[in-house]
Amino acid sequence: MAPHDALSEFDLIKHYFVRQRPGRATLGIGDDCALMTPAAGKQIAISSDMLVEDRHFFAGADARMLGHKSLAVNLSDLAAMGARPVAFTLALALPQAERSWLAGFADGLFALADAFNCELIGGDTTKGPLNICITVFGELAPGQALRRSAAVAGDDIWVSGTLGDARLALAGYRVEQELAPDDLLMAGVRMHTPTPRVTLGCALAEAGLAHAAIDISDGLVGDLGHILKASQVGATLDVDALPAGPVLARQETSLRRRYTAAGGDDYELCFTAPTASREAIAALAASCGTPVTRVGRIEAQSGLRLVDAKGLPLDLALSSFDHFSE
Amino acid sequence: MAPHDALSEFDLIKHYFVRQRPGRATLGIGDDCALMTPAAGKQIAISSDMLVEDRHFFAGADARMLGHKSLAVNLSDLAAMGARPVAFTLALALPQAERSWLAGFADGLFALADAFNCELIGGDTTKGPLNICITVFGELAPGQALRRSAAVAGDDIWVSGTLGDARLALAGYRVEQELAPDDLLMAGVRMHTPTPRVTLGCALAEAGLAHAAIDISDGLVGDLGHILKASQVGATLDVDALPAGPVLARQETSLRRRYTAAGGDDYELCFTAPTASREAIAALAASCGTPVTRVGRIEAQSGLRLVDAKGLPLDLALSSFDHFSE
Structure with missing residues (x-):
């Protein structure tokens, strides 16, 4: 019983x-299927x-x-x-x-x-x-999708918001990293309640300003790698230009570099766009209330090159998250 | 490692x-989303x-x-x-x-x-x-969906295929019911590899022959109950008319009645249709290669009445499957 x-x-x-509220679905919960009428x-x-x-x-x-x-x-x-x-x-x-x-x-x-x-x-x-x-x-609209395969050599690489605080929170919970209680709380908010960048993504697609895009779920280096592979291009990424989350920004350089470059669970957008779009993108992002930062360049030479603020090569020994290898 | x-x-x-085969999707596996272009x-x-x-x-x-x-x-x-x-x-x-x-x-x-x-x-x-x-x-096509709410008093109630062998197989696996190995194997096929009645369902909808429909997953009595509730009608169901699966058909009457009426895991269709459609439905079902059987009648009086071959009331003490009460 x-x-x-x-x-x-x-x-x-x-x-x-x-x-009990009017919805867009023609038929919602309570039948064998829901029915949706697509916009023409x-x-x-x-x-x-x-x-x-x-x-x-x-x-x-x-x-x-x-x-x-x-x-x-x-x-x-x-x-x-x-x-x-x-x-x-x-x-x-x-x-x-x-x-x-x-x-x-x-x-x-x-x-x-x-x-x-x-x-x-x-x-x-x-x-x-x-x-x-x-x-x-x-x-x-047909043709507006921001596909992974659309990056072009010469494109800027942009990211929205900030990176790494979700990964820092995970390190805090796992006691891999010592964090003050307030810092853990603040970083934890980014881990538990990520902000999907819907307004920015739609605005970029509708304005035709961006080429390729991906959301950063497994870490920027790994996710950008999907764009590079699908677009058959390479890139140089300025690791020190990556916008760290407010808690991570106060940590030491090595940790900041690793977690911004490959932290995971950020749910920010990484997108590529022609250099001619820089001002238009900055204005559009401001109108969406979403900060954006230029962090690198798409190049014809394959592979991803990580560099520091001086343009010198960095080897961070990063790995992207894989559900079946951990 | x-x-x-x-x-x-x-x-x-x-x-x-x-x-590696051409598909209908505009963009399939390998990007943030799949893209589908709906037929106009x-x-x-x-x-x-x-x-x-x-x-x-x-x-x-x-x-x-x-x-x-x-x-x-x-x-x-x-x-x-x-x-x-x-x-x-x-x-x-x-x-x-x-x-x-x-x-x-x-x-x-x-x-x-x-x-x-x-x-x-x-x-x-x-x-x-x-x-x-x-x-x-x-x-x-808009307007063609077979909704649970579309049954009308006077409609025949139909079911496709046969019922109860999947439930019989479960009873066999659980050793609630003794079955010969061949019988268990045959009933088990119905449990493990149900046949979705897509051809029949689409043909009924496109021909405009049926009113309401539901698939029988939790047992006919419970699933028909959803049609009755959504349509604000009642019904009489002739339990002895229910088409038993070939293995169940050889079991004793009480088991046959319970498992056809409320067995679960059948994935046959239960649908209602005006009496004037009887011949057309029989012909259409034959053209789909799917047997169909008339098993009762939708009535204005609310509630579901189970009767035997003589029209006498049956009390089978059935309950429909509920994931959180078992």
Whole structure:
């Protein structure tokens, strides 16, 4: 027998995830499928991310932050493509249906969804080891997508926001790095509640100012590497120009270099653009309220060269994150 | 250090899931998002299902069957809506990247995907307790969707194929029910490799012959209940008319009645249609190669009444499957 206040699967969905508000979906939660009517002439961008306990977040992670982060990492993929968020599905495996957890998770999830007018249109719930799988849908005009393969030799390399504080927080939690409690708290905010750069990504795509883009999830060096490979180009990256997060900026140089270059979990955008676009990009980023920094140059010569502020080669012995090699 | 023959996340995707064949997607695996260009004037049907080890399948389940079933349960949702499969994303959490498992899983998955011309366009892979989350996309003309809310008093209730053998196999595996090895093998095929009724569902929707439809995943009584609730109608179901699977058909009456009425894991379609459509439906089902059976009637009086072949009330003390009450 189920305990007295146990939630059934249908009650759980109805109570925490079905919302009484007009949405864009033609048919939302409660049928075999959701129905979406695509805007005429638009393409649909689709991305799926799966978050697993003890892998992408600690056991016992705050439910509200987890609701935010689960959607944020998916919105970040839309941003990197330059697609405007429209809707998402949520598949959720839970060890048990706990009301306070569900309420917190839904709060964090919907606060971010509402900020980008992105509607929950369907999904699945089941019992199992905690696993959150979101698939997100965005719209964009044909030809506007910021593809990984579009970088051109001579392009500037840009990054949005700041890098490395999420990795620093991880080092703090793991006690690899000693941090003052306030610093850990502040860096932790970047780890737990990343800001998907949707406004900037869409603006860049719609203005036709950028060539290639990717979101920085596994670390800049690894993610930029995907652009270089797909575009068959190389690059020089000025590691000392990388914008460090406010907490990381106060750490020693070697740590700052490693975590900005290859920290992971930043969810900032890395994009390439012609040098002629510099002023226009700075103005557009300012209008989006998102800082951007030029950090290097795309080159015809293959490979990624890391240099310091003086242009001298740096060997940071970095490795990008791989789920099956750690 | 990773073992000598360990697969990286990127190698895993490239080797087992990226295919060198022309697809419908504008941009598939290998960028931040996949890009789909919707057919002009069509709606997009979307469904997500998450399969968890020890919940939806036994630990150690055959990888090829699992590849089939993971996609089949999603295609079944498209079928129940009357939408033609187009594409899907796959998010996969794996305890380890094991080559033979991945090869089998991909084989089962793509054999079914190819049968319905449904393209893998993106997804995610991560380390974690085995979890398979597929989101599937289909197309249909506006107004053609077979919604749960469209049943009308006076409609016939139909089911496709046969019911109950999947539940019988489960009883056999759990040793709740004694079955000859050949019988268990035959019933097990229905449990492990369900046939999504895509051809029938799309044909019914395109011909405008059916009103409401749902796929039978949690058991007919429970799933029909969703139609009754959404349509604000009731029904009488002739339990002895329910088409039992070939193995179940040889079992005693009480078991046959319970497992056809509420067995679960059947992935057949239950649909309602006006009595005037009977001959047209029989002809259309024959042309699809899918048997269909009339099993009851939608009525204005709310509630679901189960009756035997003589029309006498049956109380089978059934309960539909709920992930959080078992």
